[in-house]
Amino acid sequence: MLAHVIESRDILRVENLSKDYPIRGGVLGRVTERIKAVKNVSFNVKKGETFSIVGESGCGKSTTGMCILRLIEATSGRVYLNEKDIFKLNKFQMKNVRSDIQIIFQDPYSSLNPKLTIRKILREPLIINGYGTKSEIDEKIISILEMVGLGAHHLDRYPHEFSGGQRQRIGIARALLLDPQLIICDEPVSALDVSIQSQLLNLLQDLQEKLDLTYVFISHDLSVVQHISDRVAVMYLGEIVEMGPSKEIFDNPKHPYTKALLSSVPKVNEQVRRIQKRIILDGDVPSPKNPPSGCTFHTRCPFAEDICTKFAPEKSNINKDHTVSCHLVENGDII
């Protein structure tokens, strides 16, 4: 499955990334509490692969993506891009790194400036990075637009003249302009209809092959993730609870949350539906303001035991690539 990954060099390494948001209260506006949006998240992404982060709303998947780009400054942890610690860079050094990591946002309606033409929107990154003369810039823009299935005749139009799918293509073009190595795709197809979604997923895969791109794909849609990923990390309340090759996660999930999450997805295929028994979780995702003690999933876990309420589970290895954080898996209770 990883056949197209020629070298298995790590392009991105995230170590113990955490992000707290302080809550201020009282007359003096002192920090009274901290919301832990992301807690000790570590993973690595190999060159040429698609690494997906899945989870429900509020699990910290987008915050993780933003922290990697330093669009949000992390509280602690390290992010290495090609073995370079990017948290140590200053503003100017960071500018150079930004052309290597780009992002595609979820909402194609609000991520393009409505007052600018497509030409102006796409020129901006090239001008900022001193790409060359006006005609060189236009040439580059047109070649990228053609790559995403649009053309020169679209250049002088405004974003409102495009459909959602086309706008997302413009968003992709913008991310490609500076020849990045890594693209963070933050729910790139969630706002689109199924028939348009499949066009864009194909486009993303074609571009990956053609340009040797690496994707960090953030999504809540498990069928999309299953389709596009090489490896998957499942997040719950700011932590990675399970991580491994896509096939293993989907065919043989270990963590009770992953199992429940996968079984909750409605399925078109009747045979799959019959094999997989649905696990319906009780209650809602707890507030990250006061997360449950021990394993944060124990309040909703159908298998929770005493130990789960007291101690947070350590990460354990199922095999070399597949890790899971659960006491019961570790003890061999759930296999």
Next chain:
Amino acid sequence: MSTVLEVKNLNVETTGKLPHSILKNVNFQVQSGDTLAIVGESGSGKSMTVLSILGLLPVTGVRITSGEILLEDKDLVGYSDDKMNAIRGKEIATIFQEPMTSLNPSFTVGNQLAEVFRYHTNYNRKDVKKRSIELLKKVKIPDPEEKLKAYPHELSGGMRQRIMIAIALACNPKLLLADEPTTALDVTIQAQVLDILTDLKNEFGMTMVIITHDLAVVAENCNKVIVMYAGQIVEMGSVEEIFQKPKHPYTQGLIQSIPGIGKPKERLHTIRGNVPDINQMPKGCRFHPRCEIATEKCIKQEPILESIESGRRVRCWHTL
């Protein structure tokens, strides 16, 4: 089985000098006990159909130009607001997509539940409270008495959607219309809400129309399906027929486009192009610019919704 709702030749157009057609000759029936799904992409007219049934079309800009909406033997087209108010919430109830915005933020849950009873029944305060608690228990809300005093912002999305269901069920409606009831929810919460809807349906033998763009939700929860495209019904049939033997090229394309059916990383099936704009509706078959098998006939002549078996209809020149 009796017919609860029948929509006959419903046409909705924009007002103005050059009216554009939004719904064109929409025809369908809902039998008692059915769970009917109306699926389609954005702009296909599925929500407009629901709003027409409820008499909630925007006051300006669009209007029903012809057709009948028969709820048992009453034709709802042209009903005044007062007359519709007596029907909405009592005979037809609705759940909308956004549980965040469809509850009033300045009233408590108890207050909003009581409103339905105040309007449609002559219960006294005690009865209202008793019945409200019963309803919250039905939709599996923990400690219902406390929750009656809560404001919407104190509840999670899944909880709010369950409150909406409770409000919709308050007067045992004949028909429940659910417009994208789980689209805004996370998968694990979606599973909870769909589970509750199925339980309630089995318990009360409720008739339901679910509007959605999620084909998997349809496959699991409905028994009949209507597929809409650009303001028209293009195919209808039982859920098995639609998913196993889709006849219309659009339905076929839609089902094949879902990721996760084929092998991972394999190219997905796509339907080329975009949904047409209402002011540039293609002539002939409305799907022909995106259709793989379109011929001269499709460009010139509009196909009719032909019945091919009982309860099964397709609007296409080539599947007949």
